[in-house]
Each structure stands twice: as structure tokens, then as C-alpha cells.
Amino acid sequence: MLNDIPQLAWLILEGGGSIAHIWIKEAERRKIAIRQINAETWRERFLYSREQRSGQQAKNHAEQLARRIITWSSATNPTSLRHDAAEAIAIGMWGVLEVGWLERLPSAVRR
Numbered sequence: 001m002l003n004d005i006p007q008l009a010w011l012i013l014e015g016g017g018s019i020a021h022i023w024i025k026e027a028e029r030r031k032i033a034i035r036q037i038n039a040e041t042w043r044e045r046f047l048y049s050r051e052q053r054s055g056q057q058a059k060n061h062a063e064q065l066a067r068r069i070i071t072w073s074s075a076t077n078p079t080s081l082r083h084d085a086a087e088a089i090a091i092g093m094w095g096v097l098e099v100g101w102l103e104r105l106p107s108a109v110r111r
Contacts, residue, residue, distance in 0.1 A: 008032055012095035014039060014087070035098060039087070042094035046105075059083040062090050065109070069093050072108040 002008060011027040013020050013036045020036065027034045043052050046065055052058035066086035070077060078085070093109070096102050 002026055002030060002032070010035065010095060010099055012037065012091055012098075014042070014091050033099075035095065037091070037094070042091050045094055045097070046090060059087070062086045065090050065093075068109045072106050 010033045011023060013023055013034065015038065016036070024034055024036070039058075043058055047058060047061050051061040063081055063083060063086040066081060066089035069089050093105070097105065
């Protein structure tokens with residue numbers, strides 16, 4: 001999968017464990033910068049405390065955030081958006097901000 005993106009500069013991972021280790025090992029071998037975070041890291045940046053009182057509540061708000069990101073980016077709107085895909089989109093936006101590719105969250109994505 002990493003070979004499919006020839007100019008890949010960053011790999012942002014959420015979580016840990018053996019699967020994360022495999023991604024990290026491959027990224028290091030290819031000299032790709034890595035940032036490993038947990039869910040609280042990106043949620044803290046994008047969600048209010050009241051929106052993440054439960055895991056399900058955080059997932060619902062992540063889906064709303066992901067839909068705003070999709071609209072802002074002019075990406076094709078999915079017919080359905082599972083919470084894991086929505087969270088991956090949010091993590092991607094977090095990464096873009098973290099590495100400085102965007103200075104701030106676009107106004108169209110903010111509430």
C-alpha cells in the first residue's frame with residue numbers, strides 16, 4: 001500500500017499493537033516520517049468535551065466532522081460512512097494540521 005503513494009511524506013497512526021508495529025517498521029524502512037497518536041489526541045482538537053462523553057457519542061460527532069471535511073475537499077460523497085472511515089478522515093485532517101500543510105481548520109469544516 002505504501003508503494004502506491006510515491007511521494008508519501010508522513011504516516012499518521014492511531015493506536016498501537018502489532019499492526020501499528022508493522023506500519024511503523026515499514027515507514028521507518030522507507031524513511032517516512034511517523035506520528036503515532038491515540039483517539040483522544042485528535043478528538044481533543046476537533047470535539048467538545050460534551051461531544052465525547054461516550055465512545056458512541058464521539059463516533060457520531062466524528063461522522064459529522066468527516067462529512068464536513070468531505071464537502072470542503074470536494075471529494076465524492078459516500079453513500080454510507082462507517083465510524084471507522086469517519087475517524088480515519090478526522091485523523092487525516094488532524095495530521096494535515098499537525099505537520100503544517102494547513103495553518104488552521106478551514107472555516108467550512110468548523111461548526
